[in-house]
Every structure is written in C-alpha cells, then in structure tokens.
Amino acid sequence: MLISIDRSSDAPIYRQIVERFQEAIAGGRLPPGAQLPTVRQLADGLGVTRLTVQSAYAELQSGGWVEATVGRGTFVSEQVQVRPHWSSAEQDVTPAVVIGDILQMGQAQSMRSMASASPDAALFPAGEFWSCLNEQQQHTMILTGYAPAQGDAGLRIELAAFLAERGIAASAEQIIVTSGVTQGLTLAAQALAQPGDAVLVEQPTYVGFLHVLRAQGLKPIPVPIDRDGPLPDAIERLATLHRARFLYTIPSFQNPTGYVIAPERRTRLLELASTLGFYVIEDDIYSLMAYDGPPPLPLKAGDDSDRVIYLNSFSKSLMPGLRLGMMVAPPALHERLISLRIAADLGSPLLLQRTLAAFLRRGEHRRHVRKVVPIYRERRNAALHALDAHMPPDVTWTRPAGGFCCWLTLPRRSGIGEIHRLALAQGWAFAPGSVFLAENDGEHHLRICFGNLPVDGIRRGLEILGQVVRDYLAMRPPLHEPVANWTPLV
Amino acid sequence: MLISIDRSSDAPIYRQIVERFQEAIAGGRLPPGAQLPTVRQLADGLGVTRLTVQSAYAELQSGGWVEATVGRGTFVSEQVQVRPHWSSAEQDVTPAVVIGDILQMGQAQSMRSMASASPDAALFPAGEFWSCLNEQQQHTMILTGYAPAQGDAGLRIELAAFLAERGIAASAEQIIVTSGVTQGLTLAAQALAQPGDAVLVEQPTYVGFLHVLRAQGLKPIPVPIDRDGPLPDAIERLATLHRARFLYTIPSFQNPTGYVIAPERRTRLLELASTLGFYVIEDDIYSLMAYDGPPPLPLKAGDDSDRVIYLNSFSKSLMPGLRLGMMVAPPALHERLISLRIAADLGSPLLLQRTLAAFLRRGEHRRHVRKVVPIYRERRNAALHALDAHMPPDVTWTRPAGGFCCWLTLPRRSGIGEIHRLALAQGWAFAPGSVFLAENDGEHHLRICFGNLPVDGIRRGLEILGQVVRDYLAMRPPLHEPVANWTPLV
Numbered sequence: 001m002l003i004s005i006d007r008s009s010d011a012p013i014y015r016q017i018v019e020r021f022q023e024a025i026a027g028g029r030l031p032p033g034a035q036l037p038t039v040r041q042l043a044d045g046l047g048v049t050r051l052t053v054q055s056a057y058a059e060l061q062s063g064g065w066v067e068a069t070v071g072r073g074t075f076v077s078e079q080v081q082v083r084p085h086w087s088s089a090e091q092d093v094t095p096a097v098v099i100g101d102i103l104q105m106g107q108a109q110s111m112r113s114m115a116s117a118s119p120d121a122a123l124f125p126a127g128e129f130w131s132c133l134n135e136q137q138q139h140t141m142i143l144t145g146y147a148p149a150q151g152d153a154g155l156r157i158e159l160a161a162f163l164a165e166r167g168i169a170a171s172a173e174q175i176i177v178t179s180g181v182t183q184g185l186t187l188a189a190q191a192l193a194q195p196g197d198a199v200l201v202e203q204p205t206y207v208g209f210l211h212v213l214r215a216q217g218l219k220p221i222p223v224p225i226d227r228d229g230p231l232p233d234a235i236e237r238l239a240t241l242h243r244a245r246f247l248y249t250i251p252s253f254q255n256p257t258g259y260v261i262a263p264e265r266r267t268r269l270l271e272l273a274s275t276l277g278f279y280v281i282e283d284d285i286y287s288l289m290a291y292d293g294p295p296p297l298p299l300k301a302g303d304d305s306d307r308v309i310y311l312n313s314f315s316k317s318l319m320p321g322l323r324l325g326m327m328v329a330p331p332a333l334h335e336r337l338i339s340l341r342i343a344a345d346l347g348s349p350l351l352l353q354r355t356l357a358a359f360l361r362r363g364e365h366r367r368h369v370r371k372v373v374p375i376y377r378e379r380r381n382a383a384l385h386a387l388d389a390h391m392p393p394d395v396t397w398t399r400p401a402g403g404f405c406c407w408l409t410l411p412r413r414s415g416i417g418e419i420h421r422l423a424l425a426q427g428w429a430f431a432p433g434s435v436f437l438a439e440n441d442g443e444h445h446l447r448i449c450f451g452n453l454p455v456d457g458i459r460r461g462l463e464i465l466g467q468v469v470r471d472y473l474a475m476r477p478p479l480h481e482p483v484a485n486w487t488p489l490v
Numbered sequence: 491m492l493i494s495i496d497r498s499s500d501a502p503i504y505r506q507i508v509e510r511f512q513e514a515i516a517g518g519r520l521p522p523g524a525q526l527p528t529v530r531q532l533a534d535g536l537g538v539t540r541l542t543v544q545s546a547y548a549e550l551q552s553g554g555w556v557e558a559t560v561g562r563g564t565f566v567s568e569q570v571q572v573r574p575h576w577s578s579a580e581q582d583v584t585p586a587v588v589i590g591d592i593l594q595m596g597q598a599q600s601m602r603s604m605a606s607a608s609p610d611a612a613l614f615p616a617g618e619f620w621s622c623l624n625e626q627q628q629h630t631m632i633l634t635g636y637a638p639a640q641g642d643a644g645l646r647i648e649l650a651a652f653l654a655e656r657g658i659a660a661s662a663e664q665i666i667v668t669s670g671v672t673q674g675l676t677l678a679a680q681a682l683a684q685p686g687d688a689v690l691v692e693q694p695t696y697v698g699f700l701h702v703l704r705a706q707g708l709k710p711i712p713v714p715i716d717r718d719g720p721l722p723d724a725i726e727r728l729a730t731l732h733r734a735r736f737l738y739t740i741p742s743f744q745n746p747t748g749y750v751i752a753p754e755r756r757t758r759l760l761e762l763a764s765t766l767g768f769y770v771i772e773d774d775i776y777s778l779m780a781y782d783g784p785p786p787l788p789l790k791a792g793d794d795s796d797r798v799i800y801l802n803s804f805s806k807s808l809m810p811g812l813r814l815g816m817m818v819a820p821p822a823l824h825e826r827l828i829s830l831r832i833a834a835d836l837g838s839p840l841l842l843q844r845t846l847a848a849f850l851r852r853g854e855h856r857r858h859v860r861k862v863v864p865i866y867r868e869r870r871n872a873a874l875h876a877l878d879a880h881m882p883p884d885v886t887w888t889r890p891a892g893g894f895c896c897w898l899t900l901p902r903r904s905g906i907g908e909i910h911r912l913a914l915a916q917g918w919a920f921a922p923g924s925v926f927l928a929e930n931d932g933e934h935h936l937r938i939c940f941g942n943l944p945v946d947g948i949r950r951g952l953e954i955l956g957q958v959v960r961d962y963l964a965m966r967p968p969l970h971e972p973v974a975n976w977t978p979l980v
Contacts, residue, residue, distance in 0.1 A: 009654065015661060019647045022647060023643075023644050096829040099639075099832050099836070100638075102636070103638050116636070121634070122631065124630065129630060130627055133623075137620055141611040144616075144809035144811035145614075146606070146608055148590075148594050149589075149590060160501075172509055178835075179835040180835055182835050182836045186833055186834055194685070195685060208836070212833045315636075320634070321636065321637065323837070338590070340705055342589050342590060342593075342672075342698075343586075344672070344676055345668075345669040345673040346589070346593060346698075347813070349811055349813045349839065
C-alpha cells in the first residue's frame with residue numbers, strides 16, 4: 001500500500017490521507033504525472049468508505065496537488081502546489097499574494113512560469129555546494145548551537161573580500177549577515193523610519209519592498225524613473241515635500257525594469273541624500289548578472305558621507321535557499337541594526353553560514369558566476385528577440401543589460417482586468433505589473449522574467465504571451481492616453 | 491608561514507593580519523591555547539614592520555581572540571570571542587547586550603558559563619542529524635531554491651503530528667514554520683499590537699521577549715508571579731487598566747524561574763483572555779524538558795475561544811542552530827502572520843526544514859528527548875544540591891521541575907552593582923537578573939542555567955558563586971526591605 005493511516009489518531013481519516021499524499025508528493029516519492037490509486041482501490045485497501053477517499057482527493061485537487069480527468073484517473077499535478085491565488089478573479093492581487101505564489105512556485109519543477117525573478121535551479125552548483133557542506137560535518141556540535149547575531153566571523157571575513165571586489169572597503173566587523181536581502185530591507189526600514197513616515201521608492205519597484213513597507217505602516221512615495229534611473233529633480237522635490245526618511249533603490253539592473261542608474265545621477269543622488277538628510281537603502285542583488293559589460297559598482301563604493309545602507313545576497317548569483325545576505329550600514333546605525341536582528345530571529349543558521357564561507361573561500365562563487373552569466377545572457381537575448389518577433393505595435397518593453405527582468409507596457413485598456421490572468425488561462429504565469437507600483441497607474445504592465453527557463457521555454461512563453469496581448473488589445477478600443485503621463489517611459 | 495597577506499589589496503596590512511588570524515581561530519586551525527608567533531617572528535616572516543604586527547595583535551587582544559602574557563607570548567584565548575560586554579562597568583546591561591553576549595558564547599567550547607539557557611552541544615545527535623541531512627542530497631537543486639513562506643508542507647505535516655502529542659489538534663495548513671520562537675514572538679507582537687500599546691509580561695520574564703518589545707516600541711506591564719504562575723487578579727486588573735493587547739507567558743518551566751502555571755490558573759487565564767479580549771502568546775519551548783513527571787500540556791490544548799498564539803521550537807529539546815520553530819495562531823490571524831513572515835525574510839532554508847522533517851519522521855527527536863531528560867534531571871539535581879550546600883542564609887532560589895533555569899534572589903544591598911560582575915571576576919558567567927525584569931526592582935537577582943555544563947562544572951560554578959555571594963553580602967549592611975514587596979516570592 002502506498003500510504004497508511006493511523007486509526008488511533010485524533011486526526012480525521014480523510015485528513016490523514018490528504019497529508020500522507022502531500023508528504024509523498026512533496027518528498028518526491030510520487031513524482032509529477034504519477035497516477036494515484038482509484039477511489040475504489042484505495043477505499044478497499046485502507047478499509048474506509050469511498051466517500052472518505054473522495055473527500056481526500058477533492059481536497060488534494062483543490063489545493064493543486066493532483067489533477068483528475070474523468071475516465072482516466074487522478075494524477076500528481078505537473079505543477080505541484082501551483083495554483084496561484086492571483087489566478088482567481090475574487091482574490092485581490094496584493095504584494096503578499098503575489099510573493100506568496102511566487103515562493104510556492106519555487107518548488108514546482110515543471111512550472112511554466114516567467115513570474116519569478118529567480119535563477120535557474122538546474123544551474124545550481126549542487127556538487128560543489130554539498131562538498132562545502134560536508135566539510136562542516138566534523139563541527140556539527142558547534143555549528144548547531146547558537147551563533148553570533150551579527151553573523152559568523154569566518155563568513156564575514158569572506159564577505160569583506162567579496163565586497164572589496166565591489167569597491168566597498170568594509171571590514172568584517174562592519175558587515176552584518178542577514179537572512180537574504182529581504183531581512184536587510186526590513187531591518188533597515190525599522191531602523192530608519194516610524195509608522196506613518198514617508199519613504200521614496202522607484203516607480204515601478206521591487207514588489208517585496210512594497211510589502212515590507214506595508215507591513216511596517218510606512219508610506220511609499222513613487223519617484224518616476226527613466227532608463228537612467230530615478231529623476232533627480234523629482235527626488236529633490238518629493239524628499240523635501242514628504243520629509244522622506246530614505247530612498248530605496250536597486251541601482252543596477254533594477255527589478256522589474258532592468259535599468260541601471262547612470263553615473264551622473266548616482267553622484268547627484270548621493271549629494272541630495274547628504275544635503276537633504278535622507279538615507280539610501282541600496283539593493284545590489286542583481287549587479288553580478290551583467291551581460292553587456294562588467295558589473296556596475298554600487299552606490300556604496302562612493303558613499304563618502306555615510307548615507308547608504310548597502311544590501312546584497314546570494315539569492316540571484318548563487319541560490320536563494322541559503323537565505324543568506326549581507327548588510328553594510330553607516331557606523332551610526334550599525335549597533336541598532338544588530339539589535340534589531342536579535343529581536344527578529346537571533347541570527348542565521350551557522351551551518352549554512354560556514355558552508356557559504358567555504359564556498360566563497362574556495363572561489364566557487366566566482367567560478368559559478370563566470371559559468372552562468374553567458375547562459376543568462378543568451379536567455380536575455382532570446383527574450384528580447386521573442387518580444388521583437390511577437391509583440392504587436394504600441395507595446396513597449398525595457399531592454400535590460402543585466403538581471404532577470406524586463407518590464408512590459410501595453411496601451412491602456414479599461415475594464416478587462418490585468419493581462420496576467422489571460423496568460424494564466426493559457427497555462428503561463430507572469431507577475432502582474434500592478435504590484436510593482438506604489439501608486440497604481442492602471443493594469444497595463446507585466447513583469448517578464450527570463451532567468452529560470454531555457455531558451456526554448458522563453459520563446460514558447462513569449463510567443464503565447466504575444467497572442468494573449470493581441471487578444472487583450474482587440475477586446476476593447478484604445479483608451480485616451482493622459483496628455484502628461486508623469487511616469488516617463490515605464 | 492601560518493598566514494599570508496595580499497599586498498595588492500586595498501585593506502591595510504594590520505587588518506589583513508587580524509582577519510587571517512580570526513579566520514584561523516574561528517575555523518579551528520588555531521585552537522584555544524595555541525601560541526601565536528612572536529611579533530618579531532611574524533614581522534620578519536611577512537616582511538612588515540613590528541608596529542604593524544603589534545597593532546594587529548592589540549586588536550585581536552581587545553576583541554578577546556587572543557591573550558598576551560608578558561614574557562610568555564600571545565595565545566589563542568581559552569574563551570574565544572567571549573569577553574562579555576556586561577563585564578564592563580561602563581556598559582549598560584540591556585537585554586540586547588546580554589543576549590548578544592550569550593549568543594557569542596555559543597561558539598566558545600571552553601566557556602565557564604551558566605549564563606545561557608541552552609542545551610549541551612555535547613549531547614547533540616550529530617550523527618543522526620547528518621544522516622538526515624545527507625538524505626536530502628539528491629534534492630539539492632530543489633532544496634536550494636525559494637520555498638513557501640509558511641514553511642515546507644512536508645515539515646508541517648510532521649509538526650502536526652508533533653503537536654498532536656502535545657494535545658494540539660492543528661492541521662499542517664494551520665502551522666507556520668518560524669525561524670525559532672524568537673521570530674514567532676516578533677511576528678505575533680507585530681500582528682497584535684501597535685507601537686505604544688501595553689502588553690502583559692510575567693515578572694521576571696524571558697529577556698529576549700523584553701528585547702522584542704523594546705524593538706517594537708511596545709510597553710511591557712509586569713504581572714507578579716508566584717510558584718503557580720502569574721496572579722489572576724493582577725492579570726485582570728492590569729489588562730483592564732492598561733488595555734493590554736496580549737499577555738506573554740511561558741506556562742511550563744518558565745525562563746528564568748522554572749515555574750509551571752497551575753491548572754486552575756490556566757483555566758482562569760483563558761477565561762480572562764476571552765472575557766477581556768486580550769490574546770495570549772504562549773511560549774512552550776521548555777515543556778519537553780520535564781524531570782519530575784510528564785511534560786505539562788500547553789494552554790493551546792484548551793484554547794476553545796481561539797485566544798492563544800502557540801509558539802515552540804527545537805532550540806531547547808534538540809539544537810538551537812537549526813533556527814526552526816512553529817506557530818499555531820487563531821484562524822483570524824493566520825494569513826496576517828504569513829504575510830508578516832514574507833516581509834521578515836521570505837521563509838526558512840528549505841534544506842534544514844526537510845532535514846528536520848526527516849529527523850522527526852524517523853522518530854529521532856523523540857529518542858533524543860528520552861536520552862537527554864535523565865541527564866538534565868541529574869544536572870538540575872546537582873544544581874539544587876550545590877545551592878543548598880553553598881548559599882548563605884537569606885538567599886532564595888526557585889526549584890524547577892523542568893527546563894534549564896533557576897532564579898536566585900539575594901537580600902537587597904545597594905550601591906554595589908550587580909552580583910554577576912563579581913562572579914565574572916572569578917571567571918564564571920551568569921546572566922544578570924535585572925534584564926529579566928520589565929520593571930527593575932533592584933540588582934539582587936541572578937539567573938542560573940544548569941543545562942549546558944556537566945555535573946562537575948555545575949558543582950564548581952555554584953561553589954564559587956556561593957563564595958561570591960558571601961563576599962557580596964559582607965560588603966554592605968542589609969537594606970531595609972520594603973514592607974510590601976509586590977512581587978511575591980521571586
């Protein structure tokens with residue numbers, strides 16, 4: 001028998017069946033496409049009623065774990081756990097919903113998705129990673145105890161070397177290890193602002209940061225951007241008007257546009273921060289994924305006035321599941337941030353910190369980046385070619401020189417709802433554009449991610465998207481565009 | 491040569507020397523007690539000035555990495571990185587400082603400390619843990635990608651079974667995986683209260699939670715406790731007076747007292763929560779460490795009115811370094827808490843979640859608890875015997891039936907400072923009592939932890955503490971005790 005139930009348990013039988021199958025599917029014992037026993041077979045085998053088994057199968061089906069075809073049987077879904085909430089018209093498309101769905105998809109091996117700005121799991125250096133992990137085995141006792149909240153000293157020493165290559169002169173003592181950039185964003189926002197405070201964000205910006213702001217009760221003020229980054233005059237005006245506490249930016253290969261802030265704008269931004277007294281939270285997560293030249297240096301490399309909180313992680317350039325990132329803050333904020341990290345979760349698992357330290361020390365990270373950049377470059381090229389080939393006129397998109405994302409803008413229509421729902425109906429997931437906007441200006445944007453699909457998949461997905469966009473635009477006549485669209489280009 | 495420097499690096503030479511030695515020490519290549527080269531030897535070997543090496547050694551020494559003895563040389567400290575900040579009279583003893591120091595000590599193998607309420611690393615089931623970890627190796631690609639923020643479904647299924655044994659009927663869907671109890675505390679407090687709100691805490695209570703409250707700008711209202719837990723009449727009065735949003739409690743083997751809330755008080759507490767409309771955050775982290783009977787059931791097992799947010803983790807009953815815990819909240823709060831978890835850090839590393847799931851599935855956790863409870867019972871006994879033998883009259887302490895802590899109260903003195911400083915001068919670390927008090931009532935408490943030292947060490951530590959206490963009490967005449975000490979017993 002594939003599963004067994006425990007009659008002495010308080011848990012209802014149907015629930016036990018559901019959970020045993022979820023376990024088998026999640027653990028890989030039942031792979032995508034595997035057939036489940038028929039209702040009759042399982043009911044007889046377990047000695048329970050058919051109704052019980054039917055209830056269990058119905059729940060598995062509604063959760064997206066299995067799919068039933070009348071006359072053929074019940075099969076493990078090709079896209080396990082991936083029925084995005086945002087596919088339902090009843091569900092509000094909020095940042096939390098979209099991020100939650102994207103994270104769920106992380107586990108689906110056969111997902112047809114260009115929704116997640118994540119690297120391709122097939123490229124992860126699994127052997128090298130495991131070799132570094134095994135190196136830690138002799139220290140299990142120590143590595144499974146409590147660790148310093150600021151992060152392991154050995155890892156911070158490697159991170160100091162990593163940052164030196166990015167032009168940042170930070171000693172190990174000045175670095176705080178974080179659980180990914182996300183935790184760094186949360187800690188930095190906590191340290192810099194109180195609920196109700198205004199903060200500047202690029203429009204569009206990273207959906208996860210808008211979610212952090214919402215969770216903390218902070219008010220995002222959108223700053224218009226063009227292909228050279230956020231407009232300095234707008235920053236000056238809005239920072240003053242709203243007494244903004246900080247500005248959040250991804251200066252290199254921004255999510256979702258792929259834009260890089262131009263050198264003269266970087267200088268001006270740091271000057272404004274210094275003059276007007278706001279901080280800059282810099283998210284440098286995509287910079288190593290540079291396809292048309294060397295990685296741009298971060299703002300922090302020229303932060304002579306100590307206005308920049310620098311964040312980075314290995315979620316894009318290596319693997320997201322380590323949940324390890326770094327933060328370098330102005331000295332005045334350093335102790336406060338460590339104190340907030342203690343309150344957040346006491347620190348990151350030491351075992352993974354030491355594994356990453358070994359990975360860096362051996363030069364594996366550098367090697368991995370060298371290996372994957374040409375692959376992602378080819379995917380970026382394929383995506384842009386496919387968009388050129390399949391998108392109707394009047395649709396525009398960004399042409400990123402790095403990172404994993406480009407940003408698509410359709411002519412405005414009204415009353416149809418967002419384009420991503422139509423794409424989902426065709427079996428392809430894209431991230432809805434509205435969640436990247438601090439101030440929603442319509443439902444005519446889409447984020448396209450090309451990092452985690454092979455070239456063939458990218459071509460197929462964007463060909464289908466092209467058809468979906470044509471259908472969408474044909475549904476309604478064009479809206480009258482506003483004369484002054486205050487958000488340039490994007 | 492033991493270390494090498496990079497002359498092409500921007501980092502100053504002395505800093506490179508510091509970091510290479512820190513790396514060697516943290517990585518175990520230079521064990522405690524190992525001698526460093528003399529200043530002259532290293533300067534000659536590296537071709538740098540003696541002043542450079544002297545600067546590096548001075549920094550290593552001030553950070554507690556090495557110790558220098560005139561005429562003998564420089565040696566790796568026996569207690570690497572453990573120069574507690576609280577040893578300095580200039581340093582305020584705040585929760586953050588004390589927790590930070592305790593976490594640092596987690597890595598010191600030769601620490602003479604009864605300051606940390608942690609399990610003994612020497613008892614960690616290293617082999618079984620690594621076997622479960624290795625089981626995951628075939629899935630590295632998947633396990634190093636993004637994962638659901640709520641936690642891995644496979645782990646949550648195991649946690650549901652774990653909770654069923656604790657009398658809690660929660661399905662996998664109702665469980666949220668957290669990065670330890672600490673993250674659960676932070677998320678729960680965020681979900682339930684706004685800055686400025688009042689919340690009830692036991693007096694004394696877990697220092698880490700007082701730190702969480704401080705970080706969030708919440709106001710802790712101390713509730714007096716006796717050996718049967720917090721006083722219901724005080725809860726009723728204070729909850730009403732301050733419009734408390736929630737009460738935080740460790741009902742079983744409380745940190746720092748070891749007390750267990752009596753059954754009738756539990757019923758009354760849940761009634762009050764329901765009647766007055768406050769929530770209860772229940773921290774169940776010590777309950778399996780039960781030495782004189784079966785583990786008490788949690789409040790959540792009788793939470794018919796959905797007032798309890800239940801938190802637990804494997805930091806005490808297994809190993810803290812996993813940074814994995816669980817949360818079961820009333821249905822009305824469930825989605826909000828997942829959303830806050832997304833904002834906090836997107837989720838826990840999947841690799842460690844699956845390793846823990848395998849550990850639970852194989853029955854290793856249950857086996858481990860059976861193995862260690864008799865050992866910790868013996869240590870608890872040794873601690874109480876040693877206190878009986880060595881403490882002068884008028885000193886009182888709690889007699890815990892479980893957990894890792896007992897709480898020592900001295901007759902009041904004034905103007906001496908806290909007793910823990912005197913103990914540190916004798917080479918023994920204890921946690922200062924003041925940081926466990928939401929409302930400080932003096933400097934005459936101390937938390938004693940007996941979990942992570944063998945019986946011999948416990949006897950020696952408490953014998954020394956006995957002498958320190960006698961010296962302390964002899965320094966000044968007794969203070970006139972207040973007639974009504976509103977904090978009963980503790």
